[in-house]
Amino acid sequence: MEIDRALQPLKAPILKVRGVGPRIAELLARKEINTIEDLVYFCPIRYEDRRLVKSIGSLTEGERASVVGRVVSSRESLSRNRRKRIRTAVLEDATGRIVLTWFRFVRQYLSALCKKGNMLFATGQVGRYGGTLQMVHPDAFLLDDEEETESRQAILPIYSELEGIKQGTFRRIMREALFDYGALIESNIPAEIERARKIPTLRAAFNNLHNPDGAVFDESNQRAFYRRLILEEFFLFQAALLLKGKELKDEQGIAFKSGGLLHAALMTDLPFALTGGQRKALDEIVGDMEKGEPMNRLLQGDVGCGKTIVAIAAACVALDCAYQVAFLAPTEILAEQQYLTVHRTFEALGVRPVLLRGGIGQKERKALIEEIREGRARVVVGTHALLQEDVAFKNLGLAIIDEQHRFGVLQRKSLKEKGLNPDMLVMTATPIPRTLAMVVFGDLDVSIIEGMPAGRQPIVTRVFADAGRDRVYELVRQELRAGRQAFLVYPLIDESDKMELRDATGMAAHLQEKIFPEYRIRLLHGRMATEEKEEIMLAFRRGDIDVLVSTTVIEVGIDIPNATVIVVEHAERFGLSQLHQLRGRIGRGSHPSKCLLVASEKQTVNAVRRLKKMEETQDGFLIAEEDMNIRGPGDMLGVRQAGLPRFRIGDIVRNGDIMSHARSIAATWLSTAPAVAIARVRAESIRRWGENLDLYEVL
DSSP: OHHHHHHGGGGSBGGGSTTOOHHHHHHHHTTTOOBHHHHHTOOOSEEEEGGGBOOGGGOOTTOEEEEEEEEEEEEEEEOTTSSSEEEEEEEEETTEEEEEEESSOOHHHHHHHTOTTOEEEEEEEEEEETTEEEEESOEEEEEOHHHHHSOTTSEEEEOSOOTTOOHHHHHHHHHHHHHHHGGGOOOSSOHHHHHHTTOOOHHHHHHHHHSOOTTTOOHHHHHHHHHHHHHHHHHHHHHHHHHHHHHHHTSOOOOOOOOOHHHHHHHHHOSSOOOHHHHHHHHHHHHHHTSSSOOEEEEEESTTSOHHHHHHHHHHHHHHTTOEEEEEOSSHHHHHHHHHHHHHHHHHTTOOOEEEOTTOOHHHHHHHHHHHHHTOOOEEEESGGGGSTTOOOSSEEEEEEETGGGSOHHHHHHHHTTSSSOEEEEEOSSOOOHHHHHHHTTTSEEEEEOSOOTTOOOEEEEEEEGGGHHHHHHHHHHHHHTTOEEEEEOSBSSOOSSOOOOBHHHHHHHIIIIIOTTSOEEEEOTTSOHHHHHHHHHHHHHTSOSEEEEOGGGSSSOOOTTEEEEEEETGGGSOHHHHHHHHTTSSOSSSOEEEEEEEOSOOOHHHHHHHHHHHHOOOHHHHHHHHHHHHOHHHHTTSOOTTSOOOSSOOTTTTHHHHHHHHHHHHHHHHHOOHHHHHHHHHHHHHHHGGGGGGGGGO
16 A cells, blocks of 8 residues: 555664664664654754863852863762761863762762763852862763764753663664655645644654754753644544544434423423523433434533433433343442432332342343343343353444443443444543543544532542541531531451551441440442342432431432532542542532541542642543643543543643643544545554554444
């Protein structure tokens, strides 16, 4: 294919570069530099400005300067009080000498650096000690023979450590590669867009990063060239997503008809009015379902905004058209919570949902599978058990995936293949930062439920140390005296020999006997049978339980308007998004609410940062941004998953603005792109990310 031949030279093995033999190629491979393209994308981490090098004899006290000289002597000694060790090295050039001094150092590293005869490049503040010129704690590194021959009037790129390859040798290899192959570097961003938006060419970015021009060198320019490389790979990725989204819309789907009896009955019987945000999101979803193309939509919003009822309303549209609906959750606990939430609504409409999960008996499982296959089970809630080969739907029309980022590519694909291009509604219980959404859900249409149901009260959040526990209990008692209810959440079900943490089982007994003996306390955790959990939650909702002691099983799907206080023990052990989810269990009625976070005295810097953010804001999107900044996108989503693309240079946390820019450019490009350009981008994106792009075939 012509496109493949055009791309081929930069994909050539690194051995094609002059000066790279088998030994150097092996060393470069340790840095994942295997092709010429890998090489040119290996960018400098900083620059040494050799224009600022001064002779030692011209130095003046108080200035910051750089010098190049040879080590004539070096020693390690004790300070006058004999408490600290000092490393000194005397550096000499043709004009004089200067002493380099370190009071804090790694002995092995400095011993090697300051070996007599070594040529050093040193930068630091010039001072005097006893009449002798001195630099204290200078930034110094070893120059090899090749570097000594490089111009002292140049800006030299410095690369991250390349074991066994000297900096000068690597710079020479880079120069050879750019000289021989630089003309073949072509951007996927069209030249007319580069000109219109004043974007540097990709070739100019590589040349300036690796061979900066000392006459015009400026740190801000270098950052601009670096950002240009990030823009290139983000553009390629976003263009691939937009192409995939366009292809999905071209597929044949189900054209549902809205306005059926179930949907009308649901809207009539709701004990509350949908918010403007809920109505808008539902209209967008139903509008998609009425089209003849498969729906691929992400529904997100803050904790308590009412995503579930919107999903149920969408499900009614499918049910009215005689199609089945599947609700998929990543864990049994979440599936059970989802089942407990939806089955009350559906049964009131005359539809009996079923729950398919792992761990049930063979006889029960066989009966459920038969119901699903024959279409008698119209609403199916389940975990990964839904994805097994022997589970077949009669006519699956709508799949609603909760916490979908916790599923692997093949698992989601398996669910989609159980119907004939069913509509897909992806929900997330945690708001996702815009940058991350553009990567993980890049080709989905997005509905955001803005605003909260009427009567939602602001929640005061306070952090307490262990020593403040009595005050915490008193605040809980005040709410109980007023006729309200409380959640107390613990990280463990039972006591652990390995961790000194309070557990829900032990604390439930302690709280009943010693702290709140006059109130009704029950325990809830994930190891209980579904029927027992449902009985407890119904009793709590009726007001027959005052204090519910639990694990994070209550994180989602629990709506108790009379619950006005939640205590989270060992709060420092929870992630920001999880704390925000737990806080969302209260503030659902008309009474002011309190979230009390009890934390250990021993907290990490990030734990302190998380708890402070919880006190500062209730905005789920701000919390999600902070959570991503602290933990990174993989962990923020709940797992380190392969579904996140691997970028060479770009970082979706630090470079979110570039990701937005890239999507804008890609959308502009796609509106007029010729077929040959589209084919090239498709081929290049598949080569770059391979199976990761399959993620978007199932959304």
